[in-house]
Amino acid sequence: MQTHKAKRVEIIIESMMERRLTEALRKADVTGYTILPVKGGSGRSGEWSRAGQVSRAGGMLAVVCIIKPDRLDALLEAAFAVVERHIGVVSVTDCEVLRAERF
């Protein structure tokens, strides 16, 4: 089938920063994103798990965002401004999508 080049950006970020990130994405004209729950993880600041937690502190989310390659830089800048002082990971993968008109 006909596919089109795109970028898949995955941002793993603290739950508390969710609204700030999605607003930054909107301002950078990102047309869509999907948020996946995260159960736990480990990094330089140690290991964590959501089991039994009530506070939103100490939870993370994965935000997946598929965009046209030429929009990548705007997105990364917007995301970086939010995650800069926070823990979190941003990765970018090449991908192909169906229905390019959607992105």
Add this chain to the structure above:
Amino acid sequence: MQTHKAKRVEIIIESMMERRLTEALRKADVTGYTILPVKGGSGRSGEWSRAGQVSRAGGMLAVVCIIKPDRLDALLEAAFAVVERHIGVVSVTDCEVLRAERF
């Protein structure tokens, strides 16, 4: 370690379409897939979140499917037939897998 070329297909689709998609995948001889929950997102049809929801409407899922490159087209056609009239995103990434005999 010895790895083998494969494709990672990620289909973000409405929860209500889950069974129809997985049945289409099975018919296209896809040997395996994994379904991840989705918490929320945004697209052309606006923003949504699962928080506090009871109805299955307005929820999405991410279906991840790793396959041999030569099976990609059959899979995309099967998936496309299901998502065609629905909201959702299909992306394909090159990847490498261990244990190629599994796919």
Add this chain to the structure above:
Amino acid sequence: MQTHKAKRVEIIIESMMERRLTEALRKADVTGYTILPVKGGSGRSGEWSRAGQVSRAGGMLAVVCIIKPDRLDALLEAAFAVVERHIGVVSVTDCEVLRAERF
């Protein structure tokens, strides 16, 4: 923005093996990983879903691990030793990351 080459390893593994896998990763000097919940799936051993389940048997997790390319082999070996006799899928994708010093 300035990005750096990295590898994104995704390991889909039985919940019961979580601790064994993360300990193996730690021993292989992996600096970070993120664990995503999985709702269901299908493979050679049939279809499954977490709905209504109490036992940890029959559940899976997705462990995402972003690392420097030169660390890939050590990680794969560690992961493989754990998943070898178990059901599960390991895939590796090329990616680019911000803040390379973190990995």
Add this chain to the structure above:
Amino acid sequence: MDQILSLAAENLLSPIILFFVLGFAAAYAKSDLTVPEAVAKAMSLYLLFAIGFKGGASVASHGVDTALILSLVAGVVLSFVLPLVAFALLRVMSGLDVTNAAAVAAHYGSISIVTFVAGTSVLDSAGLAGEGFMVAVAAAMEAPAILAALWLIARYGDKSNSEEMDGELLREILLNGSIVLLIGSFLIGAITGADGLARIESFIVAPFQGVLCLFLLDMGLVAGRGLRSAAGVLRPGLLAFGIVMPLVGSLFGLAAGMLIGLSAGGVALFMVLSASASYIAVPAAMRVALPEANPSIYLTLSLGVTFPFNLTLGIPIYLAIARTVTGG
């Protein structure tokens, strides 16, 4: 009129309404208060389980009669007919296209079980009670409206815009979780009767109002968030429909209840059912059957306009009318 006002006033100050308002206000003020999805589902399972069982146990003690059969038939008929009424009203009042009008119409032919529960709760306070089998009528009214909407599309719309009604879809509609749990609990209540009720009474009776408060808090949060992000779709015609349609629907329920000869409480519940609009089962079915219809429209109308209207003003109005008309 006086009666309506005092009932409405009393109703507005009941804990369940106030918790709905709290949720609504919190959502509007962008508080991060949320109820986890699993917890919302648990409360909804609990309410279906409790109300179904209580209805069945009450039928067990009162016996099955023709009123039950007639009410079930009337419910099914209403669920088929009300979407046609709603569709006609929508085409006149709102200028929605056929697909969206049909989708909205399906919601108003079907029912909202929480509105029904709130109705029984107001009846209780007023010292009335409806026939126990009204729960079964509620279940019977869930699905037919969806078929009516698909028929509307086939008749007036672009056929390509609707999934053909395959067996899979029909099964999904008729066996959706809330229907199965409601009917199943009703039957088990009817089979085990007073004995069964005695065994689980302290689970389904005593905590019921409290759970309902928390559930309505959640509904307020969801409705408030929905309205905030989709207020744009509610043009005046649609908004008016969201309030006129329940009133119109309630008159159909009134007629049905009177013809069958139900008690004042039963008539009021029939009105509540006819006036209420689905926000769980029908939206889900619409996503499969009419994917081109815009969910913001039907969800916002049903959950953001009609539900709060029924909860606050509608129910007291229906009850007052039912009492006046039946003299009960």
Add this chain to the structure above:
Amino acid sequence: MDQILSLAAENLLSPIILFFVLGFAAAYAKSDLTVPEAVAKAMSLYLLFAIGFKGGASVASHGVDTALILSLVAGVVLSFVLPLVAFALLRVMSGLDVTNAAAVAAHYGSISIVTFVAGTSVLDSAGLAGEGFMVAVAAAMEAPAILAALWLIARYGDKSNSEEMDGELLREILLNGSIVLLIGSFLIGAITGADGLARIESFIVAPFQGVLCLFLLDMGLVAGRGLRSAAGVLRPGLLAFGIVMPLVGSLFGLAAGMLIGLSAGGVALFMVLSASASYIAVPAAMRVALPEANPSIYLTLSLGVTFPFNLTLGIPIYLAIARTVTGG
């Protein structure tokens, strides 16, 4: 025989059984009714908490005696011995290979706490009660069966097919969540006694039957879905095992209870424990310790065959036998 039949009939029409049947039927009919995973876990935590605490509080008021100690020892011994019996039966009846036979055997040596809870519930209805410490016996019987299965593999099987029993695995088995919560609640119930019970009674006693109904609804759903997708693995020999083994197991429980001199209720509960098969703790341990064993086999047998059998027919049979034999 008459007694068994009437007990069984009464049992079959109790709400808990009917909700199990409802779930089972809904799953078979492919309804989308589901209980969220978190809610199922919450109910299971509640049941363990409640039954553990009540058992402990009952021991506090009756005092510790040699029967308690003997029962614990007997429970541990049975949990080691029953897998050997099951293994032998399986090799004769089903032709399963060593690995799968050992995995299945582990399930039948261990216990199902919901079957135990259903048993106490039937005892209650019959105006009987078992010794409070039987809860502790249940906890003691959870784990040893797993060790027995690993020993069977080491003795008869392909050694490479089992994880060596490292400390990590042993800790996981002995400290799995359900054992810890059950024993912990039992001890807290025993320590705080009647005072403690008075403080939380309205949480753990009154709503118990209702929660149990919802939990069994969920188990019906899970068992029904499991059976539907894995019915293929159940060859006749295996199916027969799933019904013969609980009967055989119950006789071992009968012997133990009689030797110790328990009350009719206590003997019945010992039979229920020995007859029941694990479907939470042991499957999880098997995934780690015997990954080559096929989970469809042991889960389908335990949850899809033996659990429903015990719930519907088994428990009334065991109770009738226990009464006859003890004259209680």
Add this chain to the structure above:
Amino acid sequence: MDQILSLAAENLLSPIILFFVLGFAAAYAKSDLTVPEAVAKAMSLYLLFAIGFKGGASVASHGVDTALILSLVAGVVLSFVLPLVAFALLRVMSGLDVTNAAAVAAHYGSISIVTFVAGTSVLDSAGLAGEGFMVAVAAAMEAPAILAALWLIARYGDKSNSEEMDGELLREILLNGSIVLLIGSFLIGAITGADGLARIESFIVAPFQGVLCLFLLDMGLVAGRGLRSAAGVLRPGLLAFGIVMPLVGSLFGLAAGMLIGLSAGGVALFMVLSASASYIAVPAAMRVALPEANPSIYLTLSLGVTFPFNLTLGIPIYLAIARTVTGG
């Protein structure tokens, strides 16, 4: 002293403490016992709902007086002042840098609602009761401490280390879910009064202690896991702070309660609030406002040291002092 000891002993053997200890021990022993996140949140919603409503209903029956106003004002002032005290103590006792010291200080100015609930529960057992409006004081004390911490950073710290206090952040702090639910339920309780309470009493009163037990089990699990993985950050100075600061804080609460002229129960609750440290709202706010502060430090101190201290020894001490001083 005797009184303190006997109260402490009795308290230590209450079910809620024992379940906390069970959770703590299970986590330490690396048991896989866990409470799902959604269930923990559900219990926390329930506790806020129940305690808020009961407080409001109690105010409805006692009426509003100046003591209420004064207590709210005192609560806000304490929540601003205690972080300054904590900050000074920390700089002296622990050598934490400004950012981390300010973050920790915010936690101790704010409050822990579960500690408050445990306090009311101990009061109950002692046949005392605090003023109903103390719940509102608890809500009022949640947020100001966060502003105090940001002021400390602005005054003593590296300005670049804190988000500027924008409107968004302020709204998040003032309208966080637990404040909204607590105040909302309080107001609804106050509005609907005895009538409202009668309708939902069997939901919020009877099962309360049982839910609290399960919630404390979960807190024990979380605290135990946290301590195990972050014990390294607790140098002796910090550890000492985690026990000294609640005692110091309680004296401020004592002064406030006495000046206002509260009952013995009210004074004790003021002490408990001042002594307790936030572990839900403040950590979340700190992740946004002071991302450079290390969460292991403030969470481990608050949840792993101060919470268990207050739960076991602190509350009986505060109660004994309050009784002695008020002669109540």
